[in-house]
Each structure stands twice: as structure tokens, then as C-alpha cells.
Amino acid sequence: MIRVGTRGSLLATTQAATVRDALRGLGEEAELVIVNTIGDKVSGPIVEIGVGVFTSALRDALLADEIDIAVHSLKDLPTAQDPRFSLVAVPERKDPRDVLVSRSGFPLAELPPGSSVGTGAPRRVAQLRLARADLEIQPIRGNLDSRMRKVATAECDAIVVARAGLLRLGRAQEATEVLDPAVMLPAPGQGALAVECRADAAASLVEILAKLDHEHSRVVSAAERAVLADLNAGCSGPVGALARIDAQTLRVEAAVCAIDGSRVIREEAEAHLVGPELLSESHAVALGRRVAESLRSMGAMELVGAVQGEPGLS
Template identity: 35%
Template sequence: MKKNICIGTRGSQLALWQANFIKSEIARLFSDLNVELKIIKTTGDRITDRPLAMVGGKGLFVKEIETALLNNDIDLAVHSMKDMPGELPKGLVIGAIPKRENPFDVLISKDNRLFSDYKKGAKIGTSSLRRASQIKHIRPDLTIVSIRGNLDTRIKKLKAGDYDAIVLAAAGLRRLGQDNEITEYLDETIMIPAAGQGALCIETRENDESIAKVMEKLDHFDTRICVTGERAFLKQVEGSCHIPVACFGKIQNNDVLLTAVVASEDGKELIKEHMICPRNKIKISGRNLAKKILEKGGKKILEQLNSND
């Protein structure tokens, strides 16, 4: 086994927390290993003035890090799973998926109001088409406004009065100790999270046996099962930040309950389905759920979205 391991990561506050968490876990499990971080700037980090959907969607926060991994400049990469495209570059694999943090979206409001309490025209900030379309479907009377920047920047904009509320992922706030800012958790009955939301992805080179031994200790079986189903759905619908699609899996007895949605950008059309999936058939179940939604009108929605690009 290697004695020195280099982790590639973005330089944002949350990305560094995630990478340092994995670094500490490796150090705890393998006291003889020396672990260091290498910060890599991605395209997504450079573009901060436009919605992600306008500049490429998924892959913007991982491509340069994956290149470093393929070039042997780093030994593994730590990403937010929801940033990962459905298809990985040849030669790379998801080495481990640690135990998931809270997977849901949350509302942070300026005046401590709940989502249902806002009056017509209230301004809700989000950077996600997935969130925006689901909000528009439930509350078409609200005004959705794009917001970019790190967590602190978004919260400052909210408190400055630029928005009445903002919607973010719970996981980032909880990891950074800012969950006191959360007004309301929006569970899957209100808003389906992005595939992989709340989970970390540790990406490694295929057939790297020394790193694989480390990954075995970091992998969380139930999380991997759920995320595998979510990503199978995502890959089947060819989902990205360009289109409002979502899928969430949770353990239910010995099976997995997968719930997914495809929506139009304006939220007027939304197709939501669920499926009980055996754990040993989670990939095919995720694909079948996608096919079911596509057949029920999802394909037409996606074709309309693609024709508008």
C-alpha cells in the first residue's frame, strides 16, 4: 500500500471541509499513511456570474480534478456526489461513497417564515433548475430568482434583502456548522433532492489496488445502494443541471424506495413516480423507473427542454 496519498479537491469552504473529513477518516483508519490535499480550480469555480445551466451544468466542478487523477497528479478526488455526471471518464471509478449526510433541501428565510406562509410574488433564490421547477409547480405565485456564490455569500444576500428566502442543500449547511440558519427542511414530499445529494463521491483510478483497500473501509453500503439507484435513473434520462430531474432513494425494510421526478422548466408539467426496488436489482430498477417516467410524458418534457437550449 502507498505511504503517501494526495487528495484532489476544489478550494471552496465546503469542498475543503469534505476533503479534510476524508483525510481525517483515512488517518484514523490507517495511521501509517500520510495524507495531503491538492487544491484544483475548476471551470465551475471560475464562472460565478451566470446560472450553471447556461454554462454546462454537471461536470463543471469535477473535470479538471478528474484530469489530474487520470494524469496521476493525485491519488483520489473528493466531490459532492450531486455534482457528478452520470457517466465517468474511462479509467475512473467511484471508489467509495461514505455515509450520507441529510439529503434534503432546506429553506432559509429572512423573517423565519415557512415555505407555505409566503405571499404571492415573494422572491425565492436558488441556483438550481430542479429546485426552481418544483417550487414553481407547488407555488406558481412565487418569484424565482437565480443566486450564485458560496453559502456565506448567499446568506448575506438574503439578509441584505435581495431575497425573501433561499433554498439550499441541507448537507452543506450541516457540514459547515451553519444549520442554525435553517428555517425548514423540505423533505421528499415537498421537493425531491438531486441524485446523490448529501453524499460524497470518492473518485479513484480503476484497478488501483492500493487505494482500493482504503476505499473498502470508507464505503457505506446502504448509502451506496441508494445512490446507485439514483444515478442509474439519472444516467437513463441523461440528466444534468440543464434539466429539472431528481431522484431520491431511501431504505425501506429490506428494499429501496426510489422516488423520481421530471419537470418542465416552468413547473407546469411535472411527472412524479416511485418504485420499490430490491437491493440486488437497484441499477435496473433505477433505469426502469426512468423509463416509466419517460413513457408517461417525461420524454416529451425533455425534448421540449432540449429544443429550447
């Protein structure tokens, strides 16, 4: 029996269930094990709580042999490698873009001035302020259901959330607008899952889990996370990144924004890959680092550091 560890929220268990079901499809016995995490218990901003708030308890459960694998949202997984664990699979990624859910049905460009838009992510806050300085940003936290209710109960005029979450819960039709990455670059790794096990896990388990890996999803996510890692930004940084593979070209676009929307630094780069290097993770990481280095040279670190003093962001 493969014990699949997950947070207890509806979205987390739904995501983990796709991994469990994929394992069952391979003829393996698998079951979900709910692990309570600090991120589910506290109400403070993630920027204050710290990176890895949603992953540490799952990792502790791995080390305690309470679970065999942990399923994370890849965007929540720290970019710094921990030698105790191994990222063995990135299943096929859902749409990484963000969406606007508005009570009025108006898209972002048509929301009336002064409309309240709920989000706590510094990346989203900064890009919203850049696009619409006349909106009121309302810091919110909570699972996807609770965020959606804030629109239904008129606590917010609109919210910004990840489209992947709505897709996984069968609620994609509730989105008012899929936000163009030119307006709202997603979080690095958004829409992807991470299947993690102990570094000393049995080779037979690793071999099974490797069958869940989606090469394209792993490569583009690696490029995006390389940007984040090189900027030392963490999941709470005002950093957006999106990597795409078209034909034999890998493109990486990234942006770092001032939290007040007064400044944005954007950069993109591409690599033309051929033969077996087409989906090389190492080449993707190198390209992501190249983008990050360019952002650094334009003053990105000043913007990354500024978010630490902003209250109410998560």
C-alpha cells in the same frame, strides 16, 4: 502520503477534510490539495456551461498525477462512466433533503406572495413554481456562503439549498424549514460524496479507499443516479429522485417537472429484497431504471429537453 484533491470552496474543503481525516483514522498519511475548477471561475449558468463543470479539473489533476484521489459532491459527478476513473467509495451520506432559508422565518407555504426565492437549479425552480406559482424565482449562483449572504443582505427573501451543506458547515440551525420530498425532491445523489481515483491506481490504494465506502449510501445513490442516467438529464435537468431502504424494501421516488411549474410527472417503485441481495447495487440500479422507463412512457423527455432553452439557470 495520499493526496486528496478538492475544489477550493469552504464547503468543498470541509467535505474533503472528512475523507482526509477518515484516512488518517485508518493510520494513513493524507493531505488536501486544492484544485481550481472551471465552475469556480465562470459565472454563466451550468445548464450552458455543461455537465461535469465541477469535476473535470479534479479528473485532470488525477490524470496528471497531481493528486491520488478526488473528492466530489456525488450529485455533480456525471452519470456516464469514464473508463479512466473508478468510483471507489461513497462515504456515509448526509440528509439529502433541501431546506428553505428565509429572512422572515416564514416556511415556504407562508411566504408572502411575490417573495423572491433564490435558486438557479432547474429542479428547484420547477418544483418551487409547482408549489408556489406566486413567488418570484431569482436565479443565483455561488458557493453556499455567498448564497446565504443574499438572504442576510435582503437580496432575496429566501433561498433553497441542500441541508447536507449546512450540516457539514455546522450551520443546520440557520435553516427555516426542511422541505418535504413531497414538495421538493432532492437531486439524485444529493448529500453524498464521491471518492474517485484513476482506474489504474495501485491495488493497495483501492483497498484502503474501499474502507471508506458506506454500502447503504452507495446503494441508494446508485438507484437515484440510474434514474438520471436513463433520462439523459444530467445534473442540470429538472429531475428529482430519492431512494430509501426500510427494513427489506428499497423504494425509489422520482419526478420530472416542467420548468414553469405547469406539469409534473411522478413515479415510484419498490423492490422487496431478501438475504444478501438486500443492499445489492445492481438491483438498485435496475429499480432506478424501471422508474425512469415509466417516466419516459409518460412524456418525461419532453420536460427534460425544455430546460435547455431556459436562461439564467444553474
